[in-house]
Each structure stands twice: as structure tokens, then as C-alpha cells.
Amino acid sequence: MTSLKTKLFCSCPSDYRGKAPNTVVCPTCLGLPGSLPVLNRRAVEEAVKVALALNCEIPRRTIFYRKNYYYPDMVKNFQISQYDYPIGVGGKISVKVNGGVKEVGIKRVHLEEDPGKLVYKGSIEESPYTLVDYNRAGIALLEIVTEPVIKSPREARLFLQKLQSILEHLGVSDSSLEGAMRCDANISIAGGARIEVKNISSFKEVEKALAYEIIRQRSLLRMGRTVERETRHWDEVRQVTASLRTKEEEMDYRYFPEPDLVPIELTEEFISSIKKAMPELPDARRERFMKVYGLNEYEAEVLVSEKSLADFYEETVKLHNNPGRVCHLIIDDLLGILNLKGLSISNSKAKPEHVAQVAGLLDNELISIKMAKYLLKKAVETGSYPEDILKAEGLKVITDKKRIENLVNQVFKEHPEDVEAAVKDDKVIHHLVGLVMKLTRGQADPALTYEYVKRRVNQLRKTKAT
């Protein structure tokens, strides 16, 4: 819950990333003898916000429980979490899957505190020691558990992406921060035992881990072995799962209500005030994009899949009011460029102003599509503005008819066989246009060029006929 300023049960700042180890701590989050937890009110507000956005039922009162187990990252050797009466139950979200819509049930949403962080020298097996940093201990976590309705690794990834988009739109989680979202995946095949896979750090890894498990479990079954209840650990480096705990070693957490905290009453007023302040969620935003900007469902879906992308789109349309053009520039061109460079919309140098300018230039037929792509690429790489680049590199679109005629004539002279082919077949005209574009590095106005090429080809046809 990266939007919170302090930890879940104390006033330590939640901004712990990058700080020297064991400096963002206090008696409470260190679990020092005699310390007591005090609940962060905003954490409850944000949690209810999420539960509502996931269409959950909110209980009249919510209670914290102790989950007791020993581990070096645990300051108290129990974690304050929730068991009965969590913040939200029985929700659902719709996910676009295989051209259809799947309703994924949300079993529960609950609050709990993060343990500390264990640091090894090398891998967990080889390290001669373990270091513990408690800066993260006590940070607020929201755990969201789905019903077991996800049918494939791909579905899992799509679900997670949708969930992340919702959380971003709520402003509850900044997915760019390290460790902002962690995932444990549970899988069972053909009604067999459930395997839990822990330590998965990204959505792509979730898909891979589940795919691996399917293969592993299937081969076990083929060999006539049974799959037993187990908890496994995903090794991202080796891309395999390893056994952590068998069902005999399964932990008994001895849950009981946390006696140092009191039950929280969630009143009607409280819940409705949160409902009122709810921001626009992805599904609603998608509908609005379709209605207001005239986008089709696919386009709208792509844009709202990431809040920063949808924000970027709307900012750009504000600057240049051609929603369709802007949409295509972003989806067809900008995203591809970002992808190739491994960047995201929020961490590249491109801004809405860049895209707005390119859209404007296109609309006024001052540049070609190829030039547009070039300008976007430059924007991403250097943050330079299209107008400035055009001026600097002298790359204005050639619209002067005389120049275009000369260029076309030059191409016709240099490629007589292609001209022959074009006279016979109209389709080859595009090839000739392409040659002109090549000659001018994409600067020739494509429409004008096409017009002139077609005119000359027609002339040649007439001449031939006669």
C-alpha cells in the first residue's frame, strides 16, 4: 500500500526503500518487549476503497488476528494479520480473456503487516550468513485472494494486469516501486492436491512459474506418482520450483484475535464517504473512452490497461483534440517504440506534448507516417520536441509540387522496369511511391507523390495505347 505515509501499526515513515538497513524502525515495528501496535486509520480507508472497487461485501466490524510462526524476518514471531472478519469478502472483477469476458471471484481482501527483509550473499543455499533488515517490518500490506477459477497461466497474468490497473486507478499502489506487488500462486491439476508457489516477483514470472508447475505435475502424474499438498518456492534464476514445505510440515498458525488491538467498526457513513470519493476505475474509464473519444473496445481496453497510459492519452487529447489520431499514434507507434527499448510510458522522455505535436503535424499533412514514427522515436530517446527536430534537421515535408514532380521524374528515369510494371498493373504504383519516399527519406508528401505518380502512369498508359 504505497500510498500510505507511515507503517501499519506505528508512525515510522513508509518510505523505506534505499534507506540504510535498520534505520527506519521504532520499538513497535521492531517488536521490542513492551511495545504495542496502533492501527493506521488511512490504511483501513484505503483497504475499504480496494474492497469496494473489487465489489466486495464489507463487514460491520473487522478484526485483527495473530498469525503465529517463527522465522528470522519476523520481529515478534507472529504477524498481525486478519482471519475471520477481514476487510472484504465475496467480490469479483471482469477480465478480458480470449475475446470474451471472465468474472474472477475475489474470495477475500485483508490487511496485514510486512515482515523484514532477508538478504543473502549469493543464493540462499550458498550464503555463509543471512542478514536481516527490519526497515520493511510493519509496512502495510493488502492481501487479495481469488477464488480458484483461473484456468491457465495466461489467464492468471491477464487477471493480475487488470487488478494492477484497478489498484493504480485507485491510487493505492505505485507498481513502479520495488516489491509493490508480490504474488503467491496456487495450482491444482485435475482436482488433485493444491500446490502453493511463493516468491514470485512479477506477472510474467507468475505465468512462467505456473506453466512450469503444470509441466512438472503432469510428468509426475504420467509416472504414476501422486501430487501431494506442498508449498514450493519459485527460483527465478533457475526457472524452477523447489519444495519448501510438505503437508506434514505444514504450519499451524494458531490464529487468535490480536488482544492489543480492538475490533474496528465500519459504519455506513464511513463506507459511503469512501464510495463517494472513489476515483474512476478502468472499466468505467474504458466505457467513457469509447463513448467520448469514439474509440473501439480494443483500443479503449489497451489504453486503460495501465493508468499512466490512459492518463497520457487524455493529456495528449487535451492538447490536440483528435482522439482517433492520438490513439493510433500511441497504440500503433509509441508503444512499439517503448517496448523495443524496454521502457514504459512513465519512465521514457516522451510527454503528451510530443505526441500532440506529432498528431498536429500529421493532421495538417506536414509530415508522413514514417516521419511521425521517427519523431516519436526521437522524443522517447532524447525528449526533443518534433517541431524543433524538424527545424534542426531540415526535415520539413516536401509539399512543393515542382519538387515532387522532379523527384518522381528522377525515380521514373532510374527505374524503367518498375514503370513498365506499373503501366501494366496499378498496384505497382505504390512501389513507385515507395521509391520516391526512399529517395527523400520519407519527406515527400505521400498524397501528392501518389497523385503525381498516378498521373504520369496514366499518361504513359494513354501514350502506349495510342
Next chain:
Amino acid sequence: MERLENLTAKEIARRVRDGDISAQEVLHYFYERIERIDGRINAFITVTKELALQMASQVDAKVRRGEDPGRLAGVPVAVKDNICVAYVRATCASRILENYVPPYDATVITRLKREGAVIIGKTNMDEFAMGSSTETSAFGPTRNPWDLERVPGGSSGGSAAALACAMSPLALGSDTGGSIRCPASFCGVVGLKPTYGSVSRYGLIAYACSLEQIGPMARTVDDCALLFSVIAGRDEHDSTSIPVEASFNIEGGLDLQGLRLAIPKELVGEGTHEGVAKTFFKAVEAFERGGATIEEVSMPSVNYALPAYYLIAVSEASSNLARYDGVRYGFSFKGDGNWSVLYAKTRAKGFGAEVKRRIILGSFALSAGYYNRYYLKALKVRTLVKRDFERVLKKYDALLAPTMPMPPFKIGERIKDPLSMYMVDVDTVPMNLAGVPALSIPCGFTEGLPVGLQIIGRFFGEELIFKLGAYFERETGLRMLKPQTW
């Protein structure tokens, strides 16, 4: 030099405020007593000389400057060793915390400091407050000043003994199942288990969170009420603390006319020592003389209070004590093995037998398959006990009972039989289950040993029970009791 040990804390504070005596003089007087006496009593684990001198000189400086040094100006307070005083070791009388030094003050300590009190030392106790005799301490038992062969009670035995021999005029204890009232009764001093939630637990090293409270201990009811008013009140660090009205004047006499008192018959039944019962019944006549009526009342759920208490307390304890693993503080086993070996060996060596017993019991009571039968059942019994108290306290203004079912027993007499030790809590645990306040005051002697009387009030009804206690004290003169020897 006037015999300061004969002055009440209130008197000492007044004289320090008026400049008649300096805080440092007061401190030295009581330190001299500690040095002379404690060798035979073993009430103190740590004597906080440096801190105390610092606090005392600050008080004196304030007095010199004409500033208000506080309501407890210069008064020494002995603090049970499970309450954190910053930068002074807090052992909980356990090897596992033998050298643990907390970096913060418990809220009650902050409040004491604000009112000019002087922390004179950390007192002995049963290990992690688990016991009723101060015999499970890793630093040796404390002896009862009335008879050195006998226990002072527990688990706040050190605090009670320190008061009884006037090694300190005030003390703090903690009461989970009787740990303030039992030693108060056995040592002939005054002790209050406050209403649950009225005194902050922040800085109290936890044994059983839903049952325990830090409470004031003193040699007069008035001093006890004064100390209570300083430490009580809502604390934002403790989510279970509640705003309370704690400053009341109990000096004005109480008119007992029309007051309805009752004795729960289950608390003074056949298990009660004959001499204790006799002393108790004689003592309560004082209230009748003042015009109150006393009736007998039945509280059937009280018969199940002891097992319910022991299930709830040990369950919470098994979780509260899980943190002692040698990684961050405290005793740490040095040797080969992975983390779980380190944990197991640290705890095996660091904890005493009674602590281990309760951790195992508690883990069992919470475990899968047994949770409903034991822990959950105990919670239900607890609700019944609470309702029983609410019921009778609607009809009656306060309840009376002996604090302990027997006089102080001999050291070593019960320690080998845990159940026989648990039985001594039978008159005190019901109040912890319900959360109601209970004051123990000395009400006489049997076989030369102190007997304690409990006055039990409504939730946040400390004012009335203090007033009843003060009335009794005036009527009987049973105050500032001290064995001749000291």
C-alpha cells in the same frame, strides 16, 4: 534526620516541594535502607543509582528555581522489572533478558518523571510475571519481610517487600491474575489492580495482554490513590487504553449510610484458610459499623474462573514470548546450527521451567483441533464471569472478599507442584477476567502473618473502592505496617 520511613509519600512530596528537605536527601535515606536491608530480602534486581540521582537533582533544581516539581516531587518509586525504564536493564527476572536494556520509557514511567518521582530501582518478580510467589525468578526468591522463610507473594513480590520494609515509599507492580494483590496481601501493604484499560500497558513487557494492568502499590490507601492518579489515563500508544477520570480526593470521609456491599460466597468458601476467613469476617464488620449493609451473593461462574484464566493467559503468553529468540536482543545461544536450532537452544537455556510450562500449555490450547475445546471455551467462560460481575455490581456498590485463600506459605512449599501454586490465585483471577478494579488492603493478621481484604468495584469505579479502603484504614489504623525487624 526525621525518620522518613514513617512519612507517607504525599508527606514526602510536600516537604520536598516546600523546600524542607531535598530530593537527594530523601534518596540517600532510602538507599541507605536498601543497602542495609535488601541483602536479606532480595527485593531489588537493579538499583538505579545514577538515574535516581539525576532525577533527584533535577527535582531539587526545580524547587530552587521556584518551578513546580510535580505531585510526586522527590518520592522514590520502586519499579517492577517488567516495566521499561529507558537505558536501565529490564530483565523480567529471566536469564533470557538478563542484559536487555530498553531504549524507551514505558508511558507510566514518563508520567512518573513528569511529576518529579525518582526511580529508585527495579524490583524482583516471578519470571515474566508467571507465578504467585516470586520463586520462579532467575535471580533468587524474594523473602517475606514478616517471615524470611516465607514467600512475599507474586509476581510483584519485590515491589511489595520493598514497601513492607520501607525501602521505598511507593512501588509499581503489574497484575495479570493477582500479581499485585497477592503480594500486597502477603506483605501487608496496599495494591490496586486498576480497571482494564485505565493504565497504559505501553512499556509493560507482555505476559497476557487482555488480562494485565500496571498498578500502584503503597503503604497507605491515600498514597496508592495518588500514584494511580499520576499513572492512569488514555495513552495513544496503547490501543486498549481508555480516557479515565483518575484524580479524585479521597481524603474527605465517605458516608457509608445506605451503601450496599456483598461478599461473593464462591470467593470465601471451604478452600479458605480458617484464620484468614476469621480475620476477613471480623474486618468487614468495620463497614457495617459505618452504616453499610453486607450481604452474601452467589457468582456461580467464578468457580470456573481459574481454569479459564490459566487457558487464556498461557495462550496469550505463548504468543507474547515467541519474540525471545536471541536474534535482536537478549540471551543468544552461540553454537552450530541453522536459525531454528539457534532459536530452540536460546529458549531452552534462557527460559525457566514455569515459563516453558506455560508456553507449551498455551501453544497446545491454541493449536489446530484443540482451539475450540480450550481457548474458545475459555473465552466463553470469561464472558460469563464478566456478566456475573456486571449483574452483581448493578445491585451492589462494591464487593468484598479475602485477597488470598491462605496466609503466606513457606518458600519451596508449593513450587514443585504447579497446580497447587495455580490454586492460590482462585480469589484474584476472576477480576482480571472481568476487567473490574480491585484494591487489596491489609485487614489484620493470622498467626502473625498479614491478611489482605479485597474491595472490588464497578468498571472505572476506583474512586469508591479507594474511599472504602481509606475509611477502613481510618477505622482500624491498619496502615504503614512494617515488621519490627526493619
